[in-house]
Amino acid sequence: MPHVRAADPHRAPTRWVVVGVGARGAAYARHLRDLPARATVVGLASPPHVLRDEVQADLGLRDDQVWDSWEDLAAEPRVADAAVVAVQDRQHHPSALALAERGYDLLLEKPIAPTERECVEVEAAASRAGVRLAICFVLPHAPYWRAMRRALDDGAVGDVVSVDHLEPIGAHHFAHSFVRGAWRREDTSSSLLLAKSCHDIDLVRSMVPDPVTHVSSFGSLHLFRPEHQPAGATDRCTTCPVEPDCTWSAPRFYRRGLDPANAYEHYFTRVVAPTATAADLDQALATGPYGRCVFTADNDVVDHQVVAMSFAGGQTASFTLTAFSAPGHRRTTIFGTRGQLRGDGTTWTVFDHGTQAETPVTVPSSGAGADQGHGGGDPRLVAAVAESFWSGDESLVASAAASVDSHRIVFAAERARLTGTVVALT
Secondary structure, three states: OOOOOOOOOOOOOEEEEEEOOOHHHHHHHHHHHOOOOOEEEEEEEOOOOHHHHHHHHHHOOOHHHEEOOHHHHHOOOOOOOEEEEOOOHHHHHHHHHHHHHHOOEEEEOOOOOOOHHHHHHHHHHHHHHOOOEEEOOOHHHOHHHHHHHHHHHOOOOOOEEEEEEEEEOOHHHHHHHHHHOOOOOOOOOOOHHHHHHHHHHHHHHHOOOOOEEEEEEEEEOOOOOHHHOOOOOOOEHHHOOOHHHOOOOHHHHHHHOOOOOOHHHHHHHHHHOOOOOHHHHHHHHHHOHHHEOOOOOOOOOOOEEEEEEEEOOOOEEEEEEEOOOOOOOOEEEEEEOOEEEEEOOOEEEEEEOOOOOEEEEEOOOOOOOHHHHHHHHHHHHHHHHHHHHHHOOHHHOOOHHHHHHHHHHHHHHHHHHHHOOOEEOO
């Protein structure tokens, strides 16, 4: 069993090292910095990069507190109490196993690992080493979702009978991350459902009191294929005569992001050209993956998918994720024996079957996308995990076992999609 510390107001802050300083790791590092009574970041482990240098400077870390890889960190005696693991998906399993063996408590970015077997092995390794393991399922920590959870617990719709949940990825977010970017191929990352929406499946699962028993799913790579490339187009936007009129023009999208006032595009432009200068962006688009034609990249993950779930109590749920949407909040409708709750990520309306009255509810939200912290979920997740690891209060975060169960539903959905069958969960 994980060790449990007694709460002590005079206890020193938990020492953290952040492994993988990309956009997610950098955000988690800065959220930890904002919790000085509970956490202090004493190291970074990530390949040399502009963003790593920025975070090192922000946190005031010396060069001897920075490692170039998780392997370099794991090869040394333990330098901290806990580690954020935010490396690429395929590195979650080996890095988590190595760091757990070293005695680090772990906050592991989703997904736990690309395969079901590896997910189970990560949980088992943490238990065997006697370290805590928390997964970055951020949505339940956002004010919007916490308030909705309280409303359901208070009987706002009576007993939940069915749930309909939508993740509108956003067309250019999808093109960036899942056509041109790091999550474009299953063999180098994971499936789209696992990479993008395992925490959505976890969220839907949490709305129904009974376990999921059966799963079906459908989806495909519909648009981003070579046969859909426009006539006369080339394989790179910077040399393409069709680019000025193309919906998927990389120069048009990323050049908007050179202006920080365009926050949505700026987030992605900083990934492509971390300096956010016109010269570096032009060079990156001319030579790097983000300037490729979306129709001839080496992507293979689906661009739309639906998942249907049946629960032990007879309830049902459907989940849709799609590339073909405007950027925006998740949308959810919950149907119950007493009423209906329909939410758009910022507000929701409760309809009462008995009175026929609708009641609107507004909940503050800090934003729709990863660049704006999942509606405030990111800093609150980090705060909850930091408090849990510092105090020993394991009730503040979901158990690793529960997170693995949600991953199992995702893997079952992928088996269902690939085989055209209904998959039973045991």
